[in-house]
Amino acid sequence: MYRYDEFDATLVAERVAQFRGQVNRRLSGELTEDQFKPLRLMNGVYLQLHAYMLRVAIPYGTLTSQKMRKLAHIARKYDKGYGHLTTRQNIQFNWPALVDVPDILDELAEVEMHAIQTSGNCIRNTTSDQYAGATAEEVEDPRPYAEMIRQWSTFHPEFSYLPRKFKIAVTAADRDRAAVKFHDIGLRIHKNDAGEVGFEVYVGGGLGRTPFVGPTIREFLPKEYLLSYLEAILRVYNQQGRRDNKFKARIKILVNSEGVDGFANLVETEWNQIKNSGVDLPREEIDRIHAYFASPKFENLSGESKTHKAKIAEDKEFARWARTNLAEHKTSGYSIVNISVKPIGGIPGDISDIQMEAVADIAERFSFDEMCVTHEQNLVLPHVKKDDLFAVWSALKAVDLATANIGLVSDIIACPGLDYCSLANTRSIPIAQRIAERFSDFQKQEDLGELKIKISGCINACGHHHAGHIGILGVDKKGEEFYQITLGGSGAEDAAIGEIAGRGFSSDQVVDAVEKLVDYYKNNRQDKERFLDTYRRLGAQPFKEALYDAA
CATH class of the missing domain: 3.90.480.20 (Sulfite Reductase Hemoprotein; domain 2)
Structure with a gap:
């Protein structure tokens, strides 16, 4: 770090x-x-x-x-x-x-933390893959580049008052856990045909009133030119982005109006003027930042753990948690531990002071003093020995952080909604709680498999409903809270914007509506298809018919 x-x-x-x-x-x-x-x-x-x-x-x-x-x-x-x-x-x-x-x-x-540029029309907190530095899937650790972007963008005099807020995400794996295609700039670290490491650059993604999947404007950017290329993108946006209408001020609107090729040409022209002007970091500074992210000193362990296997065999609850909440680590004998902050009936993403202190203790003892907040409002312990997994689970269970639902139907993203937000039309939290309670049986959740439900209390889409397999958008209907459903969205590497299913549902109806969709999926899936796979195979129409028949 x-x-x-x-x-x-x-x-x-x-x-x-x-x-x-x-x-x-x-x-x-x-x-x-x-x-x-x-x-x-x-x-x-x-x-x-x-x-x-x-x-x-x-x-x-x-x-x-x-x-x-x-x-x-x-x-x-x-x-x-x-x-x-x-x-x-x-x-x-x-x-x-x-x-x-x-x-x-x-x-x-x-403790070296702050709240600078977490709001306002500036470059916001740079996000990344929560498995960074721990997964074998990545080409290299994306966090040093996220840190370089943080330092470059903080108080940048040219970009402190942009036309609108600006968000950047970096990943280094083919599997996208950071929703990079829904960012103003998304960066994917990969290797070209010559084996060189660089960035695929997406620009103009975003949700809200006019959602877009960010298109690629450069297939391969040599990594030594990262900051100058970002500078070129921001300069074009700062000069040509709209300031007369905040609803049309995001860079996605500029990219759409110029066309992908037209916008890319503007960036390339700007970049060719500045790429040798000293914007990019010298090699020694790049090495200095990379050194902070060196891997911990892992033990030389066997890939199997007799302790872990024995505990799985004797404790069904632990075994279920291990199936849903663990991910493969790059180092033999270790696992990545996902901590759900979505207990059944709880408020998605809320964590108490007691739970924070417990996670701090667990991370200090079992995960090289490191943890990570995820894009989906959960936590990760990136480096846990398999021998220690039962002890970690037991400690998490003691503070109600051992819910076995990562990626399942009750692992819901929800914005604060009308319980807190002055922009919201409807409540989001109670809907999320009621859906989780409706599908509270963990065996049934596991049987359903990956199913991402995302809820926003207004069109600003802070709950990322456009990117949900099932998305729920709160709308005001003559002073009453109604909910519009979208289907088929994804925030992963197969990024897609959900399609509006039809008329909205009242607060009393919306949970039943979700259950109808889930039941139709269960009855029509093939083999172990995900909800999203079944939807894409069958198309929208049968799901809509199931949703509105006798509604």
Whole structure:
């Protein structure tokens, strides 16, 4: 994990002091809310329905136990005892008092964390694959490049006030766990035919009112030119992106209006003017950043673990969790542990201070003091010995973090919705809870297989409903909460935008509607097809008929 140098520490400390003065002026009335808004947004502070919300950056999702314990302390001291994990691998605190926010930022700085650029029209937190550094699937670890982007983009003078917010994601595996094609810029590290490592560059993906799957504008970018190429993309966007209409200001609109080839040509022209101007990092700086991400000192272990096998044989609950929540590690004798923050009936992504401290203890003891927030609002322990898996599961179970549902029907992404957000039309959390309760039988969940349900409380799509196998969008219908269903979306390497099924359903009807879709899938799948595979094979029409027949 990257550690701050003296420049990082000074930069963060100075920003906290600056923001403390701005908060004091707001509280004294010297600044109006309209004057304060752009200042607080650049420091991660939103004004929601009931209170201010603070979004804390977790670059590429990676945390140490020290950082996680600090987040637990903040949740307990300044909030209501919990935080909310987000789809950008950040954490949000929903109830801080504005007067306390500078103190929170001071405490975060003690453990090399901040809230800079987690909101506002700037380059946001760079996200990545939660299995980075642990999976054999990757060409190389994407996190050093995410860190380079973080350092390059923080307080970049040219890109601090873009036409709209801007999001970048980096992955290095063919299997996409970071939804890179739904980002303003998505980067996939791969090898070309000559065996050289570089980036495939996607630009113009996004959700919201006008969803797009990001097209490829460059098949292969040599990795030494990463920052200059990003600079060229941002310059084109900053100069030509619309500022007259915020609904048409994202880069996806510019890419669509110029056409993929036209936009790519603009970027290439700009890049050829700047690529040798010193924007890219010197080799020694690249090596310095890479050194922070060296693999832990793994033990030389057998691929099998007699302890693990024995525990699976004697404990059915543990065996089920092992089937759903473990992933293969690149090193023999180790596993990647997925921690579900989606207990049946719980609030998706909410984690208590007690749970945070427990995960910190477990990571410190069993995972080389490392953990990661996932794009799907869960957690990962990237490096756990197979011999230790039962002990890890037991410790997680003690704090209600051992739900065996990763990737299954109850592992739902949901935005905060109308319970918190002033932009929302409907509630998302209660719908997610009711769906999870309807499908609470874990054996039946496992039988259904991978089924991704995603819920947004408004068209801004913070719950990524467009990318759900089953997506649910909250809409206002004459003052009543209704829910529109989309089908066939995917946020993975086979990225697709879900198709609207038809008319919406009331809050009382929507869970039954989801069950109808699931039942139709169960009755018509072949072999062990996923929901998405069955949908793509049969097409939309039979699913729509099943959904609306006798509805």
